[in-house]
Amino acid sequence: MIATDTAQLCFHCGNECPDDHIHLEEKYFCCDGCKTVYEILDQNNLCNYYQIEEKSGNTPQISRFEFLDNPEIAKTLLDFQNESISKITFYIPTIHCSSCLYLLENLYRLHEGIERSQVDFLKKQVAVTFKHHVAENGITFRQLAELLSAVGYEPLMSLNDVVKEKKRPNDRKLLTQLGLAGFCAGNIMLFSFPEYLGLQDDTYKLLFGYLNIVLATPVVFYSASGYFESVYKSLRKGIVNIDFPILLSILVAFFRGIYEVVFNHGAGYFDSVTGLIFFLLIGKWFQQKTYHFLSFERDYKSYFPLAVTRLVFGEHESVSVSALKKGDKILIRNGELIPADSLLYKGEANIDYSFVTGEAALERKQLGDFLFAGGRQVGASIEMEVLKDVSQSYLTQLWNNDTFQKEQESRIKSFSNLVGKYFTFGVLTLAFSVAIYWYFTDVSKMLNAFSAILIIACPCTLSLSYPFALGNGLRILGKQHFYLKNGDVIETMANCDTIVFDKTGTITTSEGAKPQFQGKRPLSVFEEMLVVSLAHNSSHPISQKIKEIFEEKHFLAIEDFHETTGKGIEGKFHGHFVKLGSSAFVNPSLKPEPKSFSASVAHLSIDDEYLGYFMLPNHYRKDIEGTIKDLGEHYDTYLLSGDNQSERTHLESWFKNKAYLHFDCTPQEKLSFIKKLQAEGKKVIMIGDGLNDAGALKQAEIGIAVTDDTLNFTPMSDGIIAAEHLKELPSYLKYSKFALKLIRFSYVFSLMYNCIGLTFAVQGTLSPIVAAILMPLNSITLVGIASIGMVVKGKKMFKNRE
The missing domain is CATH 3.40.1110.10 (Calcium-transporting ATPase, cytoplasmic domain N)
Known part of the structure; x- marks a missing residue:
């Protein structure tokens, strides 16, 4: 009797179980760690983790984190800590798919001491805010790290942490796969020359055929391994993802080639399949490098146009926050933000850390106390000594805190996701239908038609235009001293029809005549x-x-x-x-x-x-009259001012409707007025100085804070504009509208491209290798349209500006 054992896969991580003794009901696990993770998720109603596309649990790695019990070591790693709350940004290399995003952003459901967590998918980082007092149902720094390890996401930590140094992601594996695919594809084409030239020599033909099998095998199973992993993970959960048709085409061409060589003594399709994989990897590498470039530009070059008062031998000077160094003495006034971790040496500090913790309770600090970056001083001015260099990315993180996010759905992004979801099934249906047709009509064309359809109609290209167009838009607008939270702001801004201006500090300036x-x-x-x-x-x-x-x-x-x-x-x-x-x-x-x-x-x-x-x-900003009149041609423009009506007669000529000017407004009345406009169906851009307009800035679809070299900006705003560049606002708004037109054009282009390609593919006249070249070419073309279009338009619109 021959005993046969069916391999049992771990329910959590998908690895093969050595035996079946570790199980819960009908769910089997490869180790106690995976079983523990499942129990944690099940107890906290997080088993949706196992239903998300491309999901596969990570095998837990339990490590020792005793060193985090040392307060001095913990202090060097923590981003923020007060009497009850701590905040840390972990670097987690194992973040790889949407299920990771789901689990890591639901950490608060695993332990009540965790308040919130936010994932930066591209950087593989997760920022966690937690209560560190265990006696009050909190969790210690060490316990948090061990919890992450227990669920398979062990953080990488050292005193030269990857998060702090901001190292670029490692793409060595992709380059190795690409190099192998290129080497083998080139040699296979060389061995196929006799076939290309029609030379008939059965001995060498058969030898070259087997050599091609040897060269093609590592390309299919190593260079294309990413497609195997992606499809396997999704199929285990009953989901067909966008990599499925690509992998199906690769396998069909590979095994059909083996059949041709072994049984029909033909040349096979190895030049096509290896060329396909080579060009697919080129497209993937190109896309990855472009994403990294945009991320790098955003982190290091798009600095806020903010300054801080530095004390030099008792004299005050205004300097950029990026110019601050360890040891500098700085002055922080009421309402200003602390830009770097510092030591309080003069004054009475009452710090509002709501930008960090989401809680508005003030923290009273004494002389000699350590003050974390991100707090806002409330009360008399204080003087501090900078202990750490300014982290621009940390200020950006505060700006993007979930507490201040507006729930606005991107219509373009939603459309792209919807198309991508159903496109795969449509392509599969078409490919199999055409294959059946050619099987009964002309079997020689069946494989070419089937493979070419799967390759040429890659749905992933539809999702490229949005991030690349808006990513370049963020970068270019940043160089023009107009800083936006994210790409979605550009889309929302382009759809607005109403602009509301504050007066004092926004269209007026403190420069000019003295009081x-x-x-x-x-x-x-x-x-x-x-x-x-x-x-x-x-x-x-x-x-x-x-x-x-x-x-x-x-x-x-x-x-x-x-x-x-x-x-x-x-x-x-x-x-x-x-x-x-x-x-x-x-x-x-x-x-x-x-x-x-x-x-x-x-x-x-x-x-x-x-x-x-x-x-x-009143001293009005240069060219502001022309700016408001220009905007009035395309938008409903309003003025809300806390001052008296003395300037009404002067300002009425700037606005198309005299009834749109309102004076003696309190901050609450400004907020109520924005709500009233929105109730009438208007989409509002609010422009203020961030001092008296925080509520209105947050309520509006887009809030833009005007800054005169000060740290008095508000996270409620969606954009920050340098005051001297406010006159360029009409150009910035036109640029945002162009971005949406460019994205829509690229969608139409992609649709036409696919239709034309499919016309040849269904006829069986388009070979897989040509399709493999055309597919990444389509991706590169779309990226080129989005990126080059935004760059060229930006240079044309802003060529005479700094």
């Missing part, structure tokens, strides 16, 4: 020092301009500083109470400013005595 003080009497030297010191703590443009009119550079230590958004600032010094702001804020009994004041006004009171007001003439 003048109007009062019953001149201010004393001590009163001037109080005003300067109070204004010194605020980053508002009016406060900064008032500070500059006084010669005094010595600032008093203001206590109990508080800034009320849209109203004013207040504070104390040795019992003296100072207020600076609107009339209603400083003294409610005051009459509002007369409409004849064509200026911004800041009233002053000291010790509840009204002393007068500072009048700051």
Whole structure:
């Protein structure tokens, strides 16, 4: 009797089980680790992990992470930590498919101490926010690393972490596969020359045929191994993915070639199958390199147009955040963001870490405390010493925090995914139908027709235009000092029909004439020092301009500083109470400013005595009138201002509809107005300075923050524009509309390309090798249309600009 054993595959990772003693009901596992992972997922209702396309669990690797119990080591690795919350970015090399994305972004369901996790698929990184107090149902740094290892995603950590160094992904395996395929394909074509030339020599023909089998075998089973893995993983879950028709074509041509050589003493189809794989890998390499290039450009060159105040021998200077170095002394005012991990050495810090943790509770810090990057100071200005270099990618990560994301679905991306989903089944149906037809009509054309259809109509090309067009758009707009969160913003921006402007700090600037003080009497030297010191703590443009009119550079230590958004600032010094702001804020009994004041006004009171007001003439940005009029030709344009109506007559000529100008608006009224426009079906772009407009910026479809070299930007915005480039906004919007037209054109081009190719393929006149050349050529053409089109248009539109 001969016993036959059917190989039992592990339910979790797909590896072959050595025996069947490890199982749960009818599910078998290769080891206790895989069984444990399944139990964890099952207990937390995460078994959808096993239903996702191209899914295959990773064999868990349990490693020791005792070194993470050392606070000093943990501190060097953590991105952020306060009394209850920690944040870490792990590099996980085993991230490879959509199921990995699903599981890693649902870590909070595996342990209640994990608050959120966000995956960067291209960089193979996952950012995790967790509660580190075990006594409060938290999880330690070490336990988090061990949990990731237990579910098959062991993080790679060292003091020179890949995440920190930002090393480029390794594509050595792909290059090896490509090199092998090219070498074997070239030699197979060389051995096939007698067949090409019609030379008949049975001895050499048979020898070359067997040599071609030997050369083609490693190409099919090593160079094309990625297709085997992809199809195997999807078929195990009952799913047919887009690699299935490609692999089917490769196998049909390979085994038909073996049959031809062995039984019919023919030449086979090995030149076609190896050439196919070679050109497929070229397309894959080209696509991968282009993605890496765009990612590199985004991380290292698209810096925010932000600056910070650096202290040099007591003097203040504004420098780019990228120019900060370890040891620099910096000044952070109320509302400004801490750009780098620093040490507090002067002032009273009340830090809002909501951009990092999502929680708005303030954290009070003392002198000598360590302050993490990403917090926003609330209160009087503080001085710090930079301990770590600025991480631009970390600031980008804060900007893209899920807390501030708007739920807007990309119509183009959804269309692309829908087409890709059904395209594969359509191609398979067509290929088999044509093969059956030629089998009964002319069997010699069956294989060519079947293979060519599967190869020429590759659905993956449909999804190339979107990321490459918008990726290049992000890069080019970044060079024009217009920075966007992601590519989806370009699409949303192109579909907007309404633009709402803030006034102060947006279309006006603090440059120009100095403010003048109007009062019953001149201010004393001590009163001037109080005003300067109070204004010194605020980053508002009016406060900064008032500070500059006084010669005094010595600032008093203001206590109990508080800034009320849209109203004013207040504070104390040795019992003296100072207020600076609107009339209603400083003294409610005051009459509002007369409409004849064509200026911004800041009233002053000291010790509840009204002393007068500072009048700051409105100075509008260069060419802003032409910009608003230009936009008014294509958009409904509105103005929302917290100032009085003194400038209404002057500004009415800039807007097509005089009723679209609104003054004396509070931040809440601006937010409500945006909601009202949206209720009317309008898609709104809100443009503000990020100080009084945070709610409106977040509510609008697109929020654009205008910045004058300051760290006072808001994550609620979708874009950041350097103030001096606001006049270029019409060009930026035209460029976004061009991007959508280019993507739609590339879709039409791809459809026409496939139709023409299929016309020849179904007739059996298109050989697989020609199809193999045309398929990556289609991909390269689409990438070229998207990338070159965006670059050429960008150069044409912005050729005269820096």
